[in-house]
Amino acid sequence: xxxxxxxxxxxxxxxxxxxxxxxxxxxxxxxxxxxxxxxxxxxxxxxxxxxxxxxxxxxxxxxxxxxxxxxxxxxxxxxxxxxxxxxxxxxxxxxxxxxxxxxxxxxxxxxxxxxxxxxxxxxxxxxxxxxxxxxxxxxxxxxxxxxxxxxxxxxxxxxxxxxxxxxxxxxxxxxxxxxxxxxxxxxxxxxxxxxxxxxxxxxxxxxxxxxxxxxxxxxxxxxxxxxxxxxxxxxxxxxxxxxxxxxxxxxxxxxxxxxxxxxxxxxxxxxxxxxxxxxxxxxxxxxxxxxxxxxxxxxxxxxxxxxxxxxxxxxxxxxxxxxxxxxxxxxxxxxxxxxxxxxxxxxxxxxxxxxxxxxxxxxxxxxxxxxxxxxxxxxxxxxxxxxxxxxxxxxxxxxxxxxxxxxxxxxxxxxxxxxxxxxxxxxxxxxxxxxxxxxxxxxxxxxxxxxxxxxxxxxxxxxxxxxxxxxxxxxxxxxxxxxxxxxxxxxxxxxxxxxxxxxxxxxxxxxx
Amino acid sequence: xxxxxxxxxxxxxxxxxxxxxxxxxxxxxxxxxxxxxxxxxxxxxxxxxxxxxxxxxxxxxxxxxxxxxxxxxx
Ligand code: HEM
Numbered sequence: 001x002x003x004x005x006x007x008x009x010x011x012x013x014x015x016x017x018x019x020x021x022x023x024x025x026x027x028x029x030x031x032x033x034x035x036x037x038x039x040x041x042x043x044x045x046x047x048x049x050x051x052x053x054x055x056x057x058x059x060x061x062x063x064x065x066x067x068x069x070x071x072x073x074x075x076x077x078x079x080x081x082x083x084x085x086x087x088x089x090x091x092x093x094x095x096x097x098x099x100x101x102x103x104x105x106x107x108x109x110x111x112x113x114x115x116x117x118x119x120x121x122x123x124x125x126x127x128x129x130x131x132x133x134x135x136x137x138x139x140x141x142x143x144x145x146x147x148x149x150x151x152x153x154x155x156x157x158x159x160x161x162x163x164x165x166x167x168x169x170x171x172x173x174x175x176x177x178x179x180x181x182x183x184x185x186x187x188x189x190x191x192x193x194x195x196x197x198x199x200x201x202x203x204x205x206x207x208x209x210x211x212x213x214x215x216x217x218x219x220x221x222x223x224x225x226x227x228x229x230x231x232x233x234x235x236x237x238x239x240x241x242x243x244x245x246x247x248x249x250x251x252x253x254x255x256x257x258x259x260x261x262x263x264x265x266x267x268x269x270x271x272x273x274x275x276x277x278x279x280x281x282x283x284x285x286x287x288x289x290x291x292x293x294x295x296x297x298x299x300x301x302x303x304x305x306x307x308x309x310x311x312x313x314x315x316x317x318x319x320x321x322x323x324x325x326x327x328x329x330x331x332x333x334x335x336x337x338x339x340x341x342x343x344x345x346x347x348x349x350x351x352x353x354x355x356x357x358x359x360x361x362x363x364x365x366x367x368x369x370x371x372x373x374x375x376x377x378x379x380x381x382x383x384x385x386x387x388x389x390x391x392x393x394x395x396x397x398x399x400x401x402x403x404x405x406x407x408x409x410x411x412x413x414x415x416x417x418x419x420x421x422x423x424x425x426x427x428x429x430x431x432x433x434x435x436x437x438x439x440x441x442x443x444x445x446x447x448x449x450x451x452x453x454x455x456x457x458x459x460x461x462x463x464x465x466x467x468x469x470x471x472x473x474x475x476x477x478x479x480x481x482x483x484x485x486x487x488x489x490x491x492x493x494x495x496x497x498x499x500x501x502x503x504x505x506x507x508x509x510x511x512x
Numbered sequence: 513x514x515x516x517x518x519x520x521x522x523x524x525x526x527x528x529x530x531x532x533x534x535x536x537x538x539x540x541x542x543x544x545x546x547x548x549x550x551x552x553x554x555x556x557x558x559x560x561x562x563x564x565x566x567x568x569x570x571x572x573x574x575x576x577x578x579x580x581x582x583x584x585x586x
Contacts, residue, residue, distance in 0.1 A: 064534065064537060065533065068537035068538070068541050069544075071541065072544065072545060072548060073544075075548060076548065079556075080557070082562070083557040083558060084560075086560035086575075087579070089561075090561060090575045091575065091579075116524060119534070120523060120527025121523075121527075124523065344579070344580055347580050351576050351580065468578065471560040473560065480556070481556050481557075484552070488547060492540075499533070499536065
């Protein structure tokens with residue numbers, strides 16, 4: 001058996017992270033601006049006022065730029081699955097391939113018809129049909145994100161499928177369980193609503209720039225009304241479904257949950273650390289450092305409340321998982337490693353004896369099934385290797401949540417100022433809104449870091465570690481493609497920003 | 513029927529002709545797709561299991577072998 005080196009694992013991961021994070025620069029803006037445009041056009045159709053048509057058309061142009069530059073960047077991820085993550089791709093089976101293809105074809109037809117009407121159809125089709133097309137584009141683009149998020153959710157909480165030990169593939173047992181697992185629902189809702197928030201911040205920020213430059217005042221103020229209202233509603237929804245996501249993480253990925261809060265040691269009535277700086281000497285088996293943070297600010301009982309809705313409940317920490325906690329029914333990672341090894345060993349025996357010695361094969365299959373739950377643990381010897389990068393997950397989570405509350409304040413201020421017709425005089429607010437634009441992306445990317453780094457070392461929770469998922473290919477080729485992507489995506493990103501800035505700057509007062 | 517097709521054709525034709533910023537966007541899309549499919553996919557992203565094995569049986573065997581060799585990576 002070939003030995004995979006650490007560099008290959010690191011480069012494969014870096015490559016995937018790079019491409020996924022670049023792809024994610026474009027996606028949330030598409031998901032959200034499509035709805036903002038649809039709302040604006042609805043106002044135009046309802047009021048018949050030309051200014052709203054102009055507003056709609058302006059944001060539609062920015063939407064088109066983002067869409068054109070971002071479209072198909074996700075296909076790169078598909079390439080990587082086949083080349084760099086072949087064990088994983090095989091293991092998950094064809095389950096995701098077919099729906100993703102159907103989704104792709106549907107998106108193509110939708111885009112070539114409704115997109116065309118949306119962009120070419122002004123004055124050519126009825127106002128109503130045009131409006132319907134704009135809404136269809138919004139709904140369709142959002143639905144396009146569904147299946148890939150369901151696939152991601154399945155990796156976090158693999159339900160509704162069964163592993164076939166003969167083919168080494170998972171087979172669908174219950175489609176609805178896969179589609180409607182609480183993880184999938186939460187992930188879809190949190191991802192799309194947080195993307196609406198991001199887009200609302202973008203529209204608000206660009207409008208603030210117009211006001212700072214004292215240009216396109218009417219367009220900017222109306223855009224602020226729409227973006228602040230939409231943003232305010234969506235950030236409230238995002239906070240609620242984010243909170244629900246956290247409970248789901250607690251239920252299905254408790255190690256990730258403990259990492260979100262840097263909870264090394266379990267506690268009754270656990271406090272929530274709202275702000276904390278990690279001690280560089282993280283707790284290990286040897287030092288048992290009880291001082292996780294050098295500085296922290298915490299709210300008593302809030303973590304227990306958040307996780308279980310009961311303020312005094314016990315929340316297990318990382319140590320509870322490593323060492324186990326009988327009282328709370330937590331099987332130690334030491335035991336899980338043993339069971340994982342049993343499962344792996346049994347699968348090997350089954351593979352060898354199948355068709356030759358049925359009684360041995362059947363016994364092995366039974367052992368395999370009994371221990372399959374902890375299959376992935378069997379690749380490890382040291383339970384401490386099964387802890388994610390806690391500080392990274394903690395900081396990312398806190399950045400996301402902190403910014404979420406900042407956006408809430410921003411939208412409230414925006415709405416109050418614009419309704420009082422004072423927004424144009426609040427220079428500090430306009431500057432702040434403008435500079436909040438990149439923070440929306442920071443929050444969104446931080447969310448993905450929480451989701452993806454928090455589940456490490458798993459690609460598929462408890463079943464397949466990242467190191468087992470990758471293909472044994474030449475590290476140099478992965479490095480080369482990493483840099484090729486870095487260059488390509490940077491060029492695309494610069495193109496996006498430049499073309500957008502040009503469009504924004506050349507928008508003349510009153511004209512289009 | 514042909515009238516409808518003509519109408520649809522001209523709808524797209526005129527739409528594309530009258531584009532301003534859109535023309536540059538289409539160019540970007542075309543270049544991007546070319547780079548992705550004609551260069552990246554062809555030269556850098558062969559499907560690992562498809563190119564190395566002839567059939568699914570062999571692929572299953574290979575992946576099972578990978579899965580059942582613990583501690584080779586960690
Ligand atoms: C303010 C309250 C918020 C809470 C309580 C919250 C909670 C969470 C949690 C627990 C996760 C991890 C879910 C998982 O690993 O399965 C997550 C992921 C994520 N968050 Fe947030 N979040 C909040 C705000 C935001 C904001 C403001 C944004 C962006 C504008 C955002 C964007 C994301 C994204 C893109 C993900 C990854 C997708 C997912 O796992 O759902 N979140 N959030």
